[in-house]
Amino acid sequence: MPREITAFSNPLVKRVRNLREKRHRREEGLFIAEGLRILAEAEEAGHLPLYIFYTAEMENHMMVRRLAYACEAAGGEAIETNVDILHKLSGKDNPQTVLGVYAEFDTRLTTIDRSASGIWMVAQSLRDPGNLGTILRTGDAVGAGGLILLDECVDPFSVEAVRASMGALFTQSIAQATWAEFVPWLRAGPGQLVALSLRTDTDYRVPTYAAPTFLLVGNEARGLPSDYEDECDLHVKLPMRGKADSLNAAIATAVMAYQVLGQRD
């Protein structure tokens, strides 16, 4: 049976609201995902929420009932609430009518099974949560295995990143590591490390990519450190015909990933 919460002062409301801050996410090991479609995708990928919040009018929605039941059967809690509370929890003016609180995943490199896919995304010092989420979403679309975050990246469990991933956070593997941890891990098995770089003349359509291909993109403003580039097996660039001479990091990664996918077909 769902618990009903309509008071802003409820301690659980306060706890969940705090999960919009990284510090609280780390302390609790929890994060927020919004929207029925995304919660359903999470379930399909084997992730059930520890708490599921929904508005009264969603109570009889078949999928909500199923999720609430599964959540409770797994020891979680279903909570009927109202739009004002959901607004408070999500920070959105028009909040989704369903919201889940999930346990953060184990993001150690050792959780990555590189044989699971021929394409992997790797991002270094990525700062924008929208870019991170979009790269995950693109990874899902091209059938990548997941995203490896190197050095000081934005938090993949931030509300903005989860939102932009449109559920791909649950379908893609995610790891976080330093460059010093990543390189020995990479070299301990098969894998071609491909740098998206401005310091090469090799057009991205020229090489034949070897699987598993690890597509490495750098920080939005600075790109990759040059010693990181030195470690890469291949350096490619996208043609630039414009005046601004730059591409969004998520865009560059996507164009590359579709090129690799095209070669594999």
Added chain:
Amino acid sequence: MPREITAFSNPLVKRVRNLREKRHRREEGLFIAEGLRILAEAEEAGHLPLYIFYTAEMENHMMVRRLAYACEAAGGEAIETNVDILHKLSGKDNPQTVLGVYAEFDTRLTTIDRSASGIWMVAQSLRDPGNLGTILRTGDAVGAGGLILLDECVDPFSVEAVRASMGALFTQSIAQATWAEFVPWLRAGPGQLVALSLRTDTDYRVPTYAAPTFLLVGNEARGLPSDYEDECDLHVKLPMRGKADSLNAAIATAVMAYQVLGQRD
């Protein structure tokens, strides 16, 4: 000589700060662009600010001096200020040290010269300013002519869209029109209208695209209305290997645009 403004209560500070709201942008016919690099690109594309704000420490920067001089020579005003005022104007915690106020462009369809490029971006009911800016930026990178915004799109002169465009707002042509205005305009000249669609089996790598190619992408959540799709000359889709079965609108447009560019090379 630059005017010095350090008071929050200054009427110009209030006016510029208001430009973060669409209503005020329309009333004034003005918008904000931030960052020296972007202002420099704007100048190169023939756009000078009506007001240029910069912090005292930037006063002797060669490019700032040049921009301030050019701005004043064209009847504009250079304003020396501080980081607190720039924070107030831009809404950013770490504001850029240079900010320009520009006159909005004429965005009527009649300003578009379709012979200027073989690739044009067209977006219908696009809601996210980050997507809009990113599509402009990608357009610049692939050498597109510009972006045509159909129906109720987010404002291309919003601070977020200008920011995400990374200066491409100034290098790409921009038009705003309804679908009812766009179709007769399109059919009055050469042009292949290509829909990015989920309702087709044609892989985007199969067709040969005819120049000028107009790449049409729909609303982030709903895609294109079916009667709009009916009007298109060609319908293509991107392969989807994942579970989420969707791509960000700016990503899909970029992958398409690079495909067209690749055929033209």
